[in-house]
Amino acid sequence: MATTTAAQRREQARADYDAFLRECPTNQLLGRLSDKWVSLVVAALATGPRRYSDISRRIAGVSPKMLTQTLRALERDGIVSRTVTPSVPVRVDYALTPLGASLAGLLTAVKDWAETHFDDVRAAREVYDTENPA
Template sequence: MPTMTAAQRREQARRAYDAFLRSCPTHQLLDRISDKWVGLVVSALAPGPQRYSDLARRIAGVSPKMLTQTLRALERDGLVSRTVTPSVPVRVDYALTPLGASLSGLLSAVKDWAETHFDEVHAARQRYDAAHARES
């Protein structure tokens, strides 16, 4: 049996991922990045670093608990960095890492799509609801 290099082993493992399988780690990653708060936080950080309070103001409806949990999860996944500047009061900035920036374009595109096509989706919902109300 031929010996594989580390790069070959990584490539083989990468090809073995199947996000359709619940037990696959990529399934869990897709679950994380498809969260609405993740999409909004990543999109909000795309222009550059921001403080927690700036993010809280920018993202309507996010509770302090959810924002904190989302930022911690993104930091754990290597998508966001947290920088503490010792001052009075302490300053904490959040920024996308290069990995997070590579995801940012995709999530921002989804956000932009939703903003562009909401009227069409809303009209489709109304047609669907009206058609199904007659059936009931």
């Protein structure tokens, strides 16, 4: 049995998509998907296509720059589609692609979990902070 070098093992892991390795592209993708704006944009689009202004109103606190960057990144990754309708003014709609729709259930479930369990998390934080004063 031939031995392999660390570099060869890393290359094989990259080929096998091991998200625990920093060099693996799936690690980078998980970094993108774990962004709160990505989760909220995907959840907002899970109910159907929306215009930029609708998404902006739906997601409190997102800056125009961050929303634009997030939508562009999701479009690049094939999760969101952007449709421009020539009119005055120009209409731009964003929608989940089939790939994005397959992700929406997961991210919406995480959002729903956070909304459902935040009181439990807050209570745990209070206990922790009481037992571990700063």
